[in-house]
Amino acid sequence: MTAHGTDQNGLDALYQEIILDHYKHPHNAGLRDDFEAEVHHVNPTCGDEITLRVHLGEGEGDSRVVADVSYDSLGCSISQASASVLTDLLIGKSIAEAMTIHQEFQTLMQGRGQVDPDEEVLEDGIAFAGVAKFPARVKCALLSWMAWKDATAQALEEKS
């Protein structure tokens, strides 16, 4: 998986080709009009920012579908790619499934590099396994995920 030939102190583990691809060509980027909740999250230590909207399908509670996640973000390759991967993974899933994926991703990120990612669940998200070894970058990877969780909670509240 090393993208660049020689590995510089784990740099290639951090900057997987998948991450750089998502960074250069983010999926589902931009803010779209259908949404029930919008949040703005920042990483105060570095200034990374994301505005994220969640649109949920009809239904009750956890069985509702994540119909759309749209976003506008400013930040480093890790935070940008992470938002892109998030939308790929969560759009179209039920909230219950999405929360499971969220938990899996968060566990991976906070595992200090000791957690083996489940490719079945995380798909492209496994590329972030290397990020967990760089404590300063974990917050970058989690920014959009925390924003999504917050927005989803607000969207559910609004409906109930």
Next chain:
Amino acid sequence: MEGLLPELEVIRADFPILERTLAGGLPLVYLDSANTSQKPQVVIDTMVDHLERHNANIARAMHQLGAESTEAFETGRDKVAAFIGAPERDEVIFTKNASEALNLVANTLAWAGEHQVGAGDEIVTTEMEHHSNIVPWQLLAERTGATLRWFGLTDDGRLDLSGIDDLITERTKVVSLTWVSNMLGTINPIAEIARKAHTVGALVVVDASQAAPQLPIDLAAMPVEERPDLLAFTGHKVVGPTGIGVLWGARAVLDALPPFLGGGEMIETVRMEGSTYAGIPHKFEAGTPPIVEAIGLGAAVEYLGHVGMEAIHAHEQAITGYALEGLATVPGLTVLGPLDAASRGGAISFELDGVHPHDIAQVLDSRGVAVRAGHHCAKPAHARFGVQASTRMSSYLYTRPDEIDALIEALEYTRRYFKLG
């Protein structure tokens, strides 16, 4: 290269951390001194020696260790006073850091007294300040009903002084600004602004956190109209320890300000009905101070004094000029702030097209080059230039030209790594 410290290798040998290697056996190229400076052996030894041989609380212990500790602490104050040319040694107040020093001023100005700020008054700062010289004044304005105003910046990163007569008026009670910008590197015309502020009777507060490490400061030699009334800096950027900062203030101003924190050591006498307060400096030093840190700071500024602040300034200018030349060769790189070394300090922030500052810093770190990435606690200054974050290199008296070469090489590598051009 002209201007470099003649005994650079001797100086480098004073800083043990410069000998260590990083992951992969790479040598350390430390270009983050505006964030915190490294410490010479003499500072480390002085602090260890105090803890091993002289430790006691100060100013109250009636025993030999107490006397030794008190003397060492107060000698630290003498050394700091000499370092900034303070007219009086008692005008040097020890604080936790520069932020606390600025907050001390901004808080006590809200309370009753000769200099009290109230509704209708104006406080003036600048768009290039560190957050620690913005937020305390915002809080003061909110608490008192005063208005916060600020100098804008020119496109080349200097203070826009064109509106100075509209900005500093009879309503202005305080003008607080940085001497040297931690982001843009700009050296501000303190004397000119102080002169103007004093004509309207405003207090001048100077954040010298980036100036004290690299500019010779001689307060007593400054004409009184051009001299700040209060000046703050932090210990850890002048090769001293963390946990200690300095507020210098003119005696008349400090005497007129009410106490900040109440407690031990800041009193004259205490009765249940009320208390009277000690004179400066103790009036502003409630509680047991950071004793060993003050002693370490004394050793640090004495060390800088021995090397010579004129020589350190010349060294910083030489390295900064060399770095600006090198950075200009990197395609897609834009320096934020003045481009001539003579009018700036040794912190250089820049952007590199197509790579986020975090990613730059990460790749540089993999090559052993330590820089800072982010907003450097100067979000308004970044916003002024339409950028969210930047990468900053900052040199100091121990920086060697080949470390700048290593930075430039690592930036070229970063461009290749992210497949730019």
